[in-house]
Amino acid sequence: DAGVTQSPTHLIKTRGQQVTLRCSPKSGHDTVSWYQQALGQGPQFIFQYYEEEERQRGNFPDRFSGHQFPNYSSELNVNALLLGDSALYLCASSLSEVKAYSNQPQHFGDGTRLSIL
Amino acid sequence: KNEVEQSPQNLTAQEGEFITINCSYSVGISALHWLQQHPGGGIVSLFMLSSGKKKHGRLIATINIQEKHSSLHITASHPRDSAVYICAVSPPNSGNTPLVFGKGTRLSVIA
Numbered sequence: 001d002a003g004v005t006q007s008p009t010h011l012i013k014t015r016g017q018q019v020t021l022r023c024s025p026k027s028g029h030d031t032v033s034w035y036q037q038a039l040g041q042g043p044q045f046i047f048q049y050y051e052e053e054e055r056q057r058g059n060f061p062d063r064f065s066g067h068q069f070p071n072y073s074s075e076l077n078v079n080a081l082l083l084g085d086s087a088l089y090l091c092a093s094s095l096s097e098v099k100a101y102s103n104q105p106q107h108f109g110d111g112t113r114l115s116i117l
Numbered sequence: 118k119n120e121v122e123q124s125p126q127n128l129t130a131q132e133g134e135f136i137t138i139n140c141s142y143s144v145g146i147s148a149l150h151w152l153q154q155h156p157g158g159g160i161v162s163l164f165m166l167s168s169g170k171k172k173h174g175r176l177i178a179t180i181n182i183q184e185k186h187s188s189l190h191i192t193a194s195h196p197r198d199s200a201v202y203i204c205a206v207s208p209p210n211s212g213n214t215p216l217v218f219g220k221g222t223r224l225s226v227i228a
Contacts (some may be wrong), residue, residue, distance in 0.1 A: 035218075042121075042203055042218030043160075088158050105150065106216065110159035 004093050004109035012115045013081050021076040025093030026107045032074040035090040043090055049074050050096055086116045120144045123204050123219040130226050136191040138222045140204030150216060151178050151189045152203040194226045
Protein backbone atom coordinates (compact mmCIF):
# COMPACT_ATOMS: atom_id res chain seq x y z
CA ASP A 1 0.00 0.00 0.00
CA ALA A 2 1.78 3.09 -1.26
CA GLY A 3 1.88 6.07 1.02
CA VAL A 4 1.87 9.68 -0.11
CA THR A 5 4.18 10.21 -3.06
CA GLN A 6 5.47 13.54 -4.31
CA SER A 7 7.33 14.52 -7.43
CA PRO A 8 9.85 15.72 -8.22
CA THR A 9 12.04 15.31 -5.13
CA HIS A 10 14.23 18.28 -6.00
CA LEU A 11 13.79 21.20 -8.35
CA ILE A 12 15.83 24.26 -9.26
CA LYS A 13 14.18 27.27 -10.86
CA THR A 14 15.02 30.91 -11.45
CA ARG A 15 13.12 34.00 -10.35
CA GLY A 16 10.03 34.71 -12.42
CA GLN A 17 9.56 31.14 -13.59
CA GLN A 18 6.58 28.94 -12.85
CA VAL A 19 6.61 25.52 -11.19
CA THR A 20 4.20 22.61 -10.76
CA LEU A 21 4.57 20.09 -7.95
CA ARG A 22 2.63 16.85 -7.82
CA CYS A 23 1.21 14.69 -5.08
CA SER A 24 -0.50 11.30 -5.04
CA PRO A 25 -2.36 10.65 -1.79
CA LYS A 26 -2.27 7.48 0.25
CA SER A 27 -4.62 4.86 -1.13
CA GLY A 28 -8.15 5.49 0.12
CA HIS A 29 -7.55 9.10 1.08
CA ASP A 30 -9.61 11.84 -0.53
CA THR A 31 -8.24 15.05 1.01
CA VAL A 32 -4.92 16.67 0.17
CA SER A 33 -3.21 19.52 2.01
CA TRP A 34 -0.12 21.42 0.93
CA TYR A 35 2.44 22.99 3.24
CA GLN A 36 5.52 25.15 2.78
CA GLN A 37 8.45 24.63 5.12
CA ALA A 38 11.26 27.17 5.07
CA LEU A 39 14.62 26.16 6.45
CA GLY A 40 14.57 25.95 10.24
CA GLN A 41 10.84 26.63 10.45
CA GLY A 42 7.74 24.56 10.97
CA PRO A 43 5.49 23.89 7.98
CA GLN A 44 2.98 26.58 7.01
CA PHE A 45 -0.41 25.63 5.62
CA ILE A 46 -0.96 26.69 1.98
CA PHE A 47 -4.34 25.14 1.09
CA GLN A 48 -6.44 22.02 1.21
CA TYR A 49 -8.35 20.24 -1.54
CA TYR A 50 -11.37 18.01 -1.21
CA GLU A 51 -13.78 16.91 -3.95
CA GLU A 52 -11.65 18.76 -6.49
CA GLU A 53 -12.22 22.09 -4.77
CA GLU A 54 -10.08 24.33 -2.62
CA ARG A 55 -11.72 24.07 0.80
CA GLN A 56 -9.39 26.10 2.97
CA ARG A 57 -6.52 28.44 2.33
CA GLY A 58 -3.70 29.80 4.44
CA ASN A 59 -2.04 33.18 4.20
CA PHE A 60 -0.42 32.73 0.79
CA PRO A 61 -0.71 35.02 -2.27
CA ASP A 62 -2.64 34.14 -5.39
CA ARG A 63 0.62 33.14 -7.06
CA PHE A 64 0.05 29.86 -5.25
CA SER A 65 -2.71 27.82 -6.83
CA GLY A 66 -3.69 24.21 -6.94
CA HIS A 67 -5.82 21.54 -8.41
CA GLN A 68 -7.23 18.19 -7.41
CA PHE A 69 -8.07 15.53 -9.97
CA PRO A 70 -10.88 12.95 -9.89
CA ASN A 71 -8.40 10.30 -8.69
CA TYR A 72 -7.66 12.60 -5.67
CA SER A 73 -4.11 13.41 -6.79
CA SER A 74 -3.18 17.06 -6.59
CA GLU A 75 -0.91 19.71 -8.05
CA LEU A 76 0.55 22.83 -6.53
CA ASN A 77 1.41 25.63 -8.95
CA VAL A 78 3.51 28.64 -8.11
CA ASN A 79 3.82 31.51 -10.59
CA ALA A 80 6.34 34.36 -10.77
CA LEU A 81 8.73 32.60 -8.43
CA LEU A 82 10.57 34.66 -5.83
CA LEU A 83 13.75 33.85 -3.94
CA GLY A 84 11.62 33.54 -0.81
CA ASP A 85 9.69 30.65 -2.34
CA SER A 86 12.71 28.43 -1.79
CA ALA A 87 11.49 25.80 0.64
CA LEU A 88 10.45 22.21 1.18
CA TYR A 89 6.90 21.71 -0.08
CA LEU A 90 5.04 18.97 1.73
CA CYS A 91 1.86 17.23 0.73
CA ALA A 92 -0.31 15.46 3.27
CA SER A 93 -3.36 13.30 2.66
CA SER A 94 -6.17 12.16 4.90
CA LEU A 95 -9.66 10.75 4.86
CA SER A 96 -12.37 13.40 5.02
CA GLU A 97 -14.49 13.70 8.12
CA VAL A 98 -17.51 12.87 5.98
CA LYS A 99 -16.17 9.40 5.50
CA ALA A 100 -14.20 9.00 8.70
CA TYR A 101 -16.63 10.58 11.18
CA SER A 102 -13.75 11.67 13.39
CA ASN A 103 -10.53 13.61 13.33
CA GLN A 104 -8.04 11.80 11.15
CA PRO A 105 -4.26 11.97 11.18
CA GLN A 106 -2.55 13.26 8.10
CA HIS A 107 -0.01 11.18 6.19
CA PHE A 108 2.89 13.13 4.75
CA GLY A 109 5.00 12.68 1.67
CA ASP A 110 8.77 13.20 1.66
CA GLY A 111 8.39 16.62 0.08
CA THR A 112 9.75 18.49 -2.91
CA ARG A 113 12.72 20.70 -2.21
CA LEU A 114 12.44 23.79 -4.40
CA SER A 115 15.42 26.09 -4.85
CA ILE A 116 15.09 29.45 -6.55
CA LEU A 117 18.21 31.04 -8.01
CA LYS B 118 3.79 35.18 19.26
CA ASN B 119 3.31 31.83 17.56
CA GLU B 120 0.15 29.89 18.32
CA VAL B 121 2.25 26.80 19.01
CA GLU B 122 5.47 27.10 20.98
CA GLN B 123 7.98 24.31 21.56
CA SER B 124 10.88 24.00 23.95
CA PRO B 125 13.71 23.45 23.81
CA GLN B 126 14.65 24.45 20.26
CA ASN B 127 17.68 22.19 20.31
CA LEU B 128 18.49 19.25 22.55
CA THR B 129 21.56 17.04 22.79
CA ALA B 130 21.41 13.90 24.90
CA GLN B 131 23.56 10.91 25.67
CA GLU B 132 22.30 7.52 24.60
CA GLY B 133 20.03 6.06 27.25
CA GLU B 134 18.85 9.37 28.67
CA PHE B 135 15.19 10.19 29.29
CA ILE B 136 14.11 13.05 27.04
CA THR B 137 11.23 15.50 27.35
CA ILE B 138 10.07 17.95 24.70
CA ASN B 139 7.39 20.47 25.59
CA CYS B 140 4.65 22.12 23.57
CA SER B 141 2.34 24.97 24.57
CA TYR B 142 -0.48 26.32 22.47
CA SER B 143 -2.67 29.38 22.72
CA VAL B 144 -5.68 28.41 20.61
CA GLY B 145 -8.56 26.02 21.04
CA ILE B 146 -7.90 22.64 19.54
CA SER B 147 -9.64 19.43 18.60
CA ALA B 148 -6.43 17.43 18.65
CA LEU B 149 -2.70 17.76 19.12
CA HIS B 150 -0.16 15.95 16.99
CA TRP B 151 3.44 14.96 17.54
CA LEU B 152 5.41 14.44 14.36
CA GLN B 153 8.94 13.31 13.56
CA GLN B 154 10.95 14.76 10.70
CA HIS B 155 14.22 13.21 9.58
CA PRO B 156 16.91 15.08 7.63
CA GLY B 157 15.49 13.91 4.31
CA GLY B 158 12.38 15.95 5.01
CA GLY B 159 9.64 13.36 5.25
CA ILE B 160 7.32 13.67 8.23
CA VAL B 161 5.96 10.75 10.22
CA SER B 162 2.99 11.09 12.51
CA LEU B 163 3.83 9.75 15.99
CA PHE B 164 0.74 10.59 18.00
CA MET B 165 -2.60 12.31 17.69
CA LEU B 166 -4.27 12.97 21.02
CA SER B 167 -7.02 15.08 22.50
CA SER B 168 -6.76 14.04 26.14
CA GLY B 169 -4.71 12.03 28.57
CA LYS B 170 -1.74 9.98 27.52
CA LYS B 171 -0.63 7.68 24.72
CA LYS B 172 2.30 5.30 24.57
CA HIS B 173 4.00 3.62 21.65
CA GLY B 174 7.16 1.70 22.34
CA ARG B 175 9.64 4.07 23.99
CA LEU B 176 7.57 7.15 23.16
CA ILE B 177 4.98 8.66 25.48
CA ALA B 178 2.80 11.69 24.74
CA THR B 179 0.70 13.52 27.31
CA ILE B 180 -1.66 16.45 27.05
CA ASN B 181 -3.24 18.77 29.61
CA ILE B 182 -6.15 20.51 27.92
CA GLN B 183 -6.77 22.95 30.77
CA GLU B 184 -3.15 24.12 30.77
CA LYS B 185 -2.87 23.95 26.96
CA HIS B 186 0.32 21.97 27.25
CA SER B 187 1.66 18.71 25.90
CA SER B 188 4.86 16.77 26.39
CA LEU B 189 6.63 14.13 24.34
CA HIS B 190 8.87 11.78 26.29
CA ILE B 191 11.45 9.38 24.91
CA THR B 192 12.72 6.71 27.26
CA ALA B 193 16.11 4.99 26.83
CA SER B 194 17.03 7.33 23.96
CA HIS B 195 19.04 5.99 21.05
CA PRO B 196 21.02 7.69 18.25
CA ARG B 197 18.33 6.64 15.78
CA ASP B 198 15.92 8.91 17.68
CA SER B 199 17.88 11.90 16.34
CA ALA B 200 15.42 13.98 14.34
CA VAL B 201 13.29 17.10 14.51
CA TYR B 202 10.18 16.62 16.62
CA ILE B 203 7.28 18.86 15.72
CA CYS B 204 4.16 19.67 17.69
CA ALA B 205 1.06 20.65 15.71
CA VAL B 206 -2.59 21.32 16.53
CA SER B 207 -5.89 20.89 14.72
CA PRO B 208 -8.38 23.70 15.33
CA PRO B 209 -11.78 22.77 16.83
CA ASN B 210 -14.80 21.68 14.81
CA SER B 211 -12.45 20.53 12.12
CA GLY B 212 -12.46 16.79 11.68
CA ASN B 213 -9.88 17.28 9.04
CA THR B 214 -8.65 20.84 9.01
CA PRO B 215 -5.01 21.58 8.39
CA LEU B 216 -2.53 21.74 11.20
CA VAL B 217 -0.80 24.69 12.84
CA PHE B 218 2.79 23.74 13.51
CA GLY B 219 5.44 24.63 16.01
CA LYS B 220 8.96 25.29 14.78
CA GLY B 221 10.21 21.94 15.98
CA THR B 222 12.80 20.66 18.44
CA ARG B 223 16.03 19.33 16.98
CA LEU B 224 17.16 16.29 18.98
CA SER B 225 20.62 14.78 18.70
CA VAL B 226 21.33 11.61 20.66
CA ILE B 227 25.01 10.80 21.01
CA ALA B 228 26.27 7.25 21.46
